[in-house]
Ligand code: HEM
């Protein structure tokens with residue numbers, strides 16, 4: 076591998092000297108390389124996933140059916156896994172590597188170990204990716220059309236599950252790496268408060284360690300042995316529950332890095348300072364505590380789980396609104412501070428004083444706005460009674476394209492516009508294209524998501540290649556179903572164009588021979604600093620312990636009653652599709 | 664390339680907060696002032712959040728009509 | 741000279757999209773039936789008017805770039 080200076084000729088090389096001494100690339104060239112390699116994987120996955128997205132949008136609306144309907148689930152699985160798992164997690168691993176190093180002001184303890192987890196994550200991704208892609212080739216007897224929610228009875232080829240397990244282990248190693256980095260810092264600074272960005276990284280990773288226990292048990296104990304044909308089919312309800320044990324907190328694994336950018340980078344871009352460091356810490360602690368004991372809210376319609384457990388999950392979910400609303404306040408107040416420092420006035424007039432021409436700012440601001448809208452549809456999903464109205468309809472993809480598909484994905488794209496120059500030393504290829512691209516994502520998503528929400532209210536199902544039934548007429552609130560389909564497809568096309576523009580802009584930035592400027596990596600201190608908060612906030616062991624206790628409280632009884640009910644391996648469970656039987660015949 | 668270098672030099676005087684992602688200078692240092700915690704009262708944030716809560720309340724009212732007047736009662740289990 | 745820069749026009753236009761998409765829904769709530777196509781068409785017209793206004797209106801003070 077080569078550093079950018081070697082490949083780029085002397086312009087960037089000589090420009091290196093012009094970079095401020097405290098710029099990240101100068102201080103940590105090796106960490107910058109790690110981040111670049113993680114971002115590269117993230118963006119490749121993003122490109123493929125976005126292509127699948129537009130295929131789906133055109134297909135299910137009947138505008139253009141380029142693929143066979145029979146292959147729809149292969150595409151949908153690729154879309155879900157590549158975007159919601161690979162793109163997000165590789166990108167956030169890059170952000171965390173950058174943030175932990177920057178805020179602790181020291182590199183990870185061992186270069187070898189860092190590359191080891193990068194390679195582990197990549198190898199797992201490659202295995203899972205091959206299994207999914209092979210589903211498109213009928214000549215190969217491998218497939219993984221099990222959707223992003225990979226629980227029984229849908230069955231994938233063992234390579235898919237093994238790849239997932241390897242990938243998750245890679246993320247654990249990454250977390251261990253960031254903790255070692257922190258402990259090394261702690262030895263030299265025994266009495267200092269944990270720097271904010273590092274605090275965010277560590278709390279997020281503790282949450283992730285707890286959350287992934289569910290998926291690890293699901294995959295390693297049940298799915299892998301089952302797909303290898305050594306064990307019978309597991310209880311589907313059990314695998315579903317274990318999946319959602321991880322499936323809700325993964326939502327916060329996506330969001331917390333976006334929050335990290337909103338809390339620490341966005342105020343700087345807006346020309347202000349973070350409103351309150353203590354509030355930011357409280358928010359991350361609350362997410363650590365409350366992210367996991369809520370997963371059952373994805374199973375409101377699952378028979379076999381008592382209503383009481385569902386009610387507890389709903390209550391916990393409503394508590395989760397608290398840190399989200401705190402975030403809304405702190406982030407908006409930090410931006411407003413920037414606007415007022417730059418001469419903004421009035422109750423709403425200050426909005427005009429914000430740097431709207433900067434794609435990094437506008438992207439994150441629009442992402443936050445869409446998240447506010449997603450907050451509403453999320454409250455609808457979370458309510459046990461109203462959930463029945465929208466369960467498994469197109470409303471649900473409508474909701475999470477606002478949250479993960481925009482609040483997270485658009486923040487990451489905007490963050491990339493700010494971060495990529497900092498880890499490459501190259502000037503952003505085009506700011507106007509960047510601005511146009513983030514706005515186009517917003518507009519496309521308004522079209523697609525609004526149509527999905529409305530279609531869902533009319534009862535149109537999600538995860539369906541051809542949701543057009545002569546016997547059923549969907550009744551919409553406003554406008555015809557035909558017009559909703561057009562809006563969905565139109566929005567999907569705009570989103571795809573926006574994704575291409577993003578990839579092009581970032582790719583050309585990575586090859587840009589013009590040096591980046593103004594790369595000071597210092598972030599402004601918070602208005603109200605950490606010294607104003609109780610030190611107990613930094614007691615990570617305590618919070619981890621409470622989080623574990625809450626999880627045990629929320630899950631032990633439901634899991635116990637599920638296992639009591641149908642057992643671990645109920646008789647008569649069939650795999651679908653049965654990939655392993657032919658394989659065993661060949662071996663035998 | 665010389666143009667870029669010239670720009671870079673001009674910008675390096677104000678390097679740091681005063682630049683967009685691509686390094687183009689945009690802020691006017693004249694109108695810039697530093698607001699401390701005591702001088703700053705986030706009333707715009709309050710205004711925005713009130714607007715948001717208002718929209719939420721209206722949407723919830725609307726939800727009432729969708730769920731209870733649009734369809735029959737939903738009974739599960 | 742235009743009152744709004746291309747970037748401002750872009751932002752203003754973007755914020756109009758959700759308004760005109762939601763308009764028919766809000767109206768149906770009070771019993772008015774406005775087809776989605778008409779609403780979006782109104783949005784296009786409104787944006788065109790902003791464009792024209794931006795071109796012809798005078799700036800309050802020339803210094804305000
Ligand atoms: C180019 C932009 C995108 C387009 C056009 C698009 C389109 C779609 C469509 C139409 C569906 C619903 C398919 C169905 O239920 O039949 C869908 C599902 C989904 N999308 Fe996207 N999407 C895009 C971007 C994203 C992003 C950025 C993410 C996350 C980071 C994402 C995550 C998902 C997930 C998790 C599903 C559900 C998959 C499943 O049901 O298993 N999408 N997408």
Ligand SMILES: [Cu+2]
Pocket residue numbers: 322323326370372373
């Ligand atoms: Cu959830």
